[in-house]
Amino acid sequence: xxxxxxxxxxxxxxxxxxxxxxxxxxxxxxxxxxxxxxxxxxxxxxxxxxxxxxxxxxxxxxxxxxxxxxxxxxxxxxxxxxxxxxxxxxxxxxxxxxxxxxxxxxxxxxxxxxxxxxxxxxxxxxxxxxxxxxxxxxxxxxxxxxxxxxxxxxxxxxxxx
Amino acid sequence: xxxxxxxxxxxxxxxxxxxxxxxxxxxxxxxxxxxxxxxxxxxxxxxxxxxxxxxxxxxxxxxxxxxxxxxxxxxxxxxxxxxxxxxxxxxxxxxxxxxxxxxxxxxxxxxxxxxxxxxxxxxxxxxxxxxxxxxxxxxxxxxxxxxxxxxxxxxxxxxxxxxxxxxxxxxxxxxxxxxxxxxxxxxxxxxxxxxxxxxxxxxxxxxxxxxxxxxxxxxxxxxxxxxxxxxxxxxxxxxxxxxxxxxxxxxxxxxxxxxxxxxxxxxxxxxxxxxxxxxxxxxxxxxxxxxxxxxxxxxxxxxxxxxxxxxxxxxxxxxxxxxxxxxxxxxxxxxxxxxxxxxxxxxxxxxxxxxxxxxxxxxxxxxxxxxxxxxxxxxxxxxxxxxxxxxxxxxxxxxxxxxxxxxxxxxxxxxxxxxxxxxxxxxxxxxxxxxxxxxxxxxxxxxxxxxxxxxxxxxxxxxxxxxxxxxxxxxxxxxxxxxxxxxxxxxxxxxxxxxxxxxxxxxx
Numbered sequence: 226x227x228x229x230x231x232x233x234x235x236x237x238x239x240x241x242x243x244x245x246x247x248x249x250x251x252x253x254x255x256x257x258x259x260x261x262x263x264x265x266x267x268x269x270x271x272x273x274x275x276x277x278x279x280x281x282x283x284x285x286x287x288x289x290x291x292x293x294x295x296x297x298x299x300x301x302x303x304x305x306x307x308x309x310x311x312x313x314x315x316x317x318x319x320x321x322x323x324x325x326x327x328x329x330x331x332x333x334x335x336x337x338x339x340x341x342x343x344x345x346x347x348x349x350x351x352x353x354x355x356x357x358x359x360x361x362x363x364x365x366x367x368x369x370x371x372x373x374x375x376x377x378x379x380x381x382x383x384x385x386x
Numbered sequence: 387x388x389x390x391x392x393x394x395x396x397x398x399x400x401x402x403x404x405x406x407x408x409x410x411x412x413x414x415x416x417x418x419x420x421x422x423x424x425x426x427x428x429x430x431x432x433x434x435x436x437x438x439x440x441x442x443x444x445x446x447x448x449x450x451x452x453x454x455x456x457x458x459x460x461x462x463x464x465x466x467x468x469x470x471x472x473x474x475x476x477x478x479x480x481x482x483x484x485x486x487x488x489x490x491x492x493x494x495x496x497x498x499x500x501x502x503x504x505x506x507x508x509x510x511x512x513x514x515x516x517x518x519x520x521x522x523x524x525x526x527x528x529x530x531x532x533x534x535x536x537x538x539x540x541x542x543x544x545x546x547x548x549x550x551x552x553x554x555x556x557x558x559x560x561x562x563x564x565x566x567x568x569x570x571x572x573x574x575x576x577x578x579x580x581x582x583x584x585x586x587x588x589x590x591x592x593x594x595x596x597x598x599x600x601x602x603x604x605x606x607x608x609x610x611x612x613x614x615x616x617x618x619x620x621x622x623x624x625x626x627x628x629x630x631x632x633x634x635x636x637x638x639x640x641x642x643x644x645x646x647x648x649x650x651x652x653x654x655x656x657x658x659x660x661x662x663x664x665x666x667x668x669x670x671x672x673x674x675x676x677x678x679x680x681x682x683x684x685x686x687x688x689x690x691x692x693x694x695x696x697x698x699x700x701x702x703x704x705x706x707x708x709x710x711x712x713x714x715x716x717x718x719x720x721x722x723x724x725x726x727x728x729x730x731x732x733x734x735x736x737x738x739x740x741x742x743x744x745x746x747x748x749x750x751x752x753x754x755x756x757x758x759x760x761x762x763x764x765x766x767x768x769x770x771x772x773x774x775x776x777x778x779x780x781x782x783x784x785x786x787x788x789x790x791x792x793x794x795x796x797x798x799x800x801x802x803x804x805x806x807x808x809x810x811x812x813x814x815x816x817x818x819x820x821x822x823x824x825x826x827x828x829x830x831x832x833x834x835x836x837x838x839x840x841x842x843x844x845x846x847x848x849x850x851x852x853x854x855x856x857x858x859x860x861x862x863x864x865x866x867x868x869x870x871x872x873x874x875x876x877x878x879x880x881x882x883x884x885x886x887x888x889x890x891x892x893x894x
Contacts, residue, residue, distance in 0.1 A: 238555065238558075249580075256577055322802075329792065348611075350611050352777045
C-alpha cells in the first residue's frame with residue numbers, strides 16, 4: 226500500500242484484539258471467579274481476556290508505521306487481501322449461506338439449495354444470471370439424487386413452516 | 387521391536403478388512419480429487435467431509451480422514467507444479483521450482499519425482515511412527531495434569547509462533563481459538579458461558595462449522611473477484627511422468643535430506659508443515675554447488691520440500707495420537723473427529739484402541755501405494771480438473787459446506803455459525819492474521835482448561851507445580867526459550883528483514 230493511511234493493518238488488528246479482549250473480560254466477570262485452588266467458570270475466560278488485551282497492546286506498540294513494509298504477500302490465486310473487502314462478493318457469499326438457513330426452515334431442501342448456489346454465484350462479476358441459474362439447477366438436481374435419495378438427508382424437499 | 391512388528395501385522399489385518407479398505411480408498415480418491423481443485427487445500431477438504439465421519443464407525447472414519455489428508459496433500463502438489471497455484475500452504479515452496487519445470491516442459495517429470503519423493507518419505511515416516519510411538523507412550527504414561535498442561539502450552543506456542551508472519555498475531559489467534567473453545571456449558575460447574583442466551587450454543591461451537599467458516603467461506607470472501615487464475619495449458623501424459631535417469635540421480639539425495647528434515651520436525655509438536663518445507667528448500671539451496679539454479683526449475687527444489695512435507699505428515703501423527711497434542715490445524719481436526727467419536731487421544735489410545743492406531747499405520751502404507759497406482763493413469767483427469775473456473779467452483783463448494791454442516795446434527799443453526807465464522811475469518815485474514823492457530827486453540831482449549839484446573843486442585847493452587855515437576859519443567863523451559871527466541875528475533879529485526887521477506891513469501 227503506497228498511500229499513507231492514518232492506521233496501518235497492524236494498528237487496526239491491535240484495536241480489534243483490545244476490543245475483543247475487553248469484551249471477553251467484561252462478560253467473564255459475570256461468572257464465578259473462584260480461587261486458583263478451586264477455579265470457577267469465569268477464571269479461564271477472564272485470564273484469556275487479559276492475555277488478549279496484552280497481545281493487542283504488544284501488537285500496537287510493535288506495529289510497523291502505517292504505509293511502511295506491510296506484508297502483502299498472498300499465495301498466488303488466494304486473493305490479495307488488500308484494499309478493503311469486495312462488497313458484492315461478500316454480500317452474495319454471506320447471503321448464500323443465510324439463504325440456505327432461512328429457506329431450509331421456510332421452504333425446504335430444494336429451494337434452499339437453489340437459492341444458496343444462485344445467490345453466492347452472483348458474487349463473482351464474471352457470472353451471468355443465466356450461468357448462475359444453470360449452475361444452481363444442476364446442483365439442485367445433484368442434491369436431489371445424492372443427498373435426498375442417496376444419503377437420505379433429514380431436511381424435507383419442500384416444507385412450509 | 388518384535389512386538390511392534392506383530393502389532394503392525396495386526397494393523398494390516400484391520401486395514402485390509404473390506405469396509406475399512408473401502409473407506410480408505412474413498413478418502414484417498416476424494417482427497418486427491420478435491421485437493422487438485424484450485425483453492426481447495428487439505429483443511430477445506432477435511433472439514434467438508436468431516437460430517438461424513440459422524441455416520442460411520444470410528445476405525446473407518448479415521449482411516450478415511452487420514453486418506454483425505456495425504457490424498458489432498460498430493461493433489462495440492464499437482465496444482466502447485468502445473469499451475470503455480472499452491473492450494474495448501476506447504477506447497478508454496480514447490481511452486482518455486484515446480485512451475486518453472488512445467489514451463490520448460492518437464493512438468494510431468496516434476497510430478498513423477500514428487501510421487502517418488504512422497505512415497506519414499508511417507509514410508510520412512512511410517513517406520514519412525516511404528517517404533518517411536520510405543521516409546522513415547524511409555525514416557526507419556528508418567529504424565530499428570532501438570533505435564534499435560536505444559537506440553538499443550540508448548541504445542542500451542544510453537545503452533546502460534548512458527549506459522550506465517552507475525553508471531554504476536556499467531557498468539558492472538560490461538561487465544562481466540564481457546565476462547566471459542568470456552569463457549570458452551572462449563573463441564574465442572576455447569577455454568578453457561580458466552581452463549582448469549584442461545585440454547586443452540588449450550589453444547590459449544592460446532593467444530594465443522596468453525597473450520598468451514600474459517601477455511602471455506604472466509605477464503606471465498608477474500609478470493610472472490612480477486613483471483614487471477616489462468617487455466618493451465620499444460621499437457622501431461624503418462625509417459626511424461628517418468629523422470630530421466632539423470633533427474634533421478636539428481637533428486638535422490640535431496641529426497642533423503644528432505645525426509646530427514648521432515649521427520650525431525652514432525653517429532654516436534656506445533657511446528658507446521660509450511661516451515662518444514664521452507665527449511666528443506668533452504669537447506670538444498672545452501673548446500674547446492676550452483677545455488678543460482680534454484681527458482682529456475684531445479685529438480686532438487688521439488689524433491690526435497692515434497693519429501694519433507696510427506697514425512698512430516700506421517701510423523702505428525704505420533705504426538706497427535708500418543709500424547710493428544712496435534713502438530714497443526716489438520717491434526718487438530720483429526721483429533722477433534724476422534725473426540726467426537728468418543729475416543730480420547732492420549733497414551734492410553736494405543737492400548738485401548740489398538741485397532742485404530744495400528745489400522746491407521748497400516749492404512750498409511752496401503753494409501754500411499756494407492757496414491758502411486760492411481761495417479762499415474764489419472765493424471766489426465768487431474769489436469770482437466772485444474773481447469774474448473776473459480777466462478778463455478780466456489781458456489782458449489784459453498785453448497786456442499788451448507789449441506790455438510792447441516793447433516794452433522796440436522797441443525798440449521800450450525801449453518802448460521804458457518805456464516806459468522808466466515809466473516810470473522812475473512813476480517814482476520816484481511817488484517818494479515820493467520821487463521822489456522824484458531825483450530826489448534828479450539829480443539830485443545832477444553833482439554834487445557836480441564837487439566838489446568840485439575841493440576842491446580844492437586845497442587846492446592848500452587849502455580850510452581852509446573853516447574854517443580856521435572857518433565858513439566860522441561861516443557862515450560864522450552865516454551866520460555868521459544869518466547870525468548872521470538873523477542874530476540876524482534877530486537878535484531880533489521881538484519882533479519884531479508885529472511886523474513888523470503889519466509890513470508892513462501893509461508894502462508
